[in-house]
Amino acid sequence: MASVTLTINGQKAIVPSGITVLEAAEMCGYSVPTFCHEKDLTAPGACRICVVEIKGWRNLPPSCVTTVAEGMEVETESPAVIEARKTILELLVANHPLDCMTCEKSGNCKLQDYAYRYGVSSPTPYEGEKKQFAVDDSNPYIYRDSNKCILCGKCVSTCKAVADRSIIDYAFRGFNTKIATFMDTDLKDSSCVYCNRCVAICPVGALTDRNMMGKGRIWEYEKDEVTCTFCDSGCKFDVNYKNGEVIGVTAKNPSAGRPLCLKGRLGTEFIKNPDRTDLPLVNKNGEFIPVSWEEALGIAPIVEKINTLKCRKERELKCLST
Structure with a gap:
């Protein structure tokens, strides 16, 4: 396999040709923040939080869609890069509900993590209008709050490319842009099969598994990897425990492979069935x-x-x- 030699943060690296700067940085042990990028999905290069500085380039290119080149000199945390990322985060926080203390995604939210990493707090210099979309709690499987959506598009990509469906997509324009179903109906009125892949891949609290709401924080759970036995597909997922009780399941690899079906995700309720027998x-x-x-x-x-x-x-x- 052909390779190229480049420098990342002063460190010389030999990486396979054709990979992105983001992949090269990760191979060298550097953590580059991302919102819209997800392994096994097409990178749209939309969120711009992964920008880097490349010597000789006039702009700060997104590393997730920039291919490595021979002799390239990359800085992933230069002052210009940090300033750009901080500005992007301030703009997102300015329109985001700041209910982190009660948000179900607290502790597992990329916006929260990056705001802490780059010292972004509220109010920001760009403090503005908050979105007022209606919350979709019409179905028993997915709680959808579009006011927390950062429009990264990962849910759209995974629904279209991996789950082989196009239930959701971008709708409207400007400040009112949102991720919506056809004709902006509730999920229960769409052809959604509730595989919950969009929930598993969402980086913020816009999509939540209702089966696990109010039952604990991410750091309180213990996880065991298991293989689903409801069919012969052999989906792997993590069973989440709290105080010895099964709370719910989460996909092992949300961006690739098969989605968890309703039986796979809700089958844990059988454990609490009083008629369940432990004998063959x-x-x-x-x-x-x-x-x-x-x-x-x-x-x-x-x-x-x-x-x-x-x-x-x-x-x-x-x-x-x-």
């Missing part, structure tokens, strides 16, 4: 009867042997018939 069930005379694990494990090899003999017999009959 065996079909006896057409009725499933709870038996001990010893009996069930003793039956399993017999069933496997019967199935093996049955398949062998079917193969022999097929050979005789031909």
Whole structure:
């Protein structure tokens, strides 16, 4: 594979040709802030928070859509870059609801993290009008507050490219621009299947999983990676626990692979079912009867042997018939 040599923050690096400056910086261990960029999705280069300074360039290009070149000299935290990022954050904060203390995304919000990183607080020099969109709480799966949306477009990209749907897109113009369904209806009136991929990929509190609202903060959860067994797709996700109780599930990789279906995300409710049995069930005379694990494990090899003999017999009959 061809490679190029460049300098990032004074550090010489040899990276594969064709990758972006953002990827090269991450390979060298530098953290470049991003809003609209997500691995496995097309980078729109819209939010501009990932700008860097490149020697000889007149502007500050977005690193997520700028390809590396031989001899390139990049600064990811120069005074000009920091000033540009701080200005972008101040403009976002100026129109953003500052209810971080009660926001469900607190502790897992990129806007909150970057505002802390670059020392942005309210009021900002650009303090202006707050958006007054109606909150969409019409369905039991997704709580949608467009007033907190920063228009990064990641939900649109993942719905269109990965979930193979186009339920949402940009609507209206200027200050009133928002992410909306066709004709700006509620999600319950659209063809949304509630895979919740848009929720998992949202960097702020605009989209929230209603199943987990009010049950805890991100830092209070313990996580276990599991594989869903509702079908043969084998989706991987994290089961979130708090004080030993299952709170909900979150996608392991929200930007790639299959979305979590409703069964996969809501199947944890079966754990709280009072009729749930911890014993295996065996079909006896057409009725499933709870038996001990010893009996069930003793039956399993017999069933496997019967199935093996049955398949062998079917193969022999097929050979005789031909």
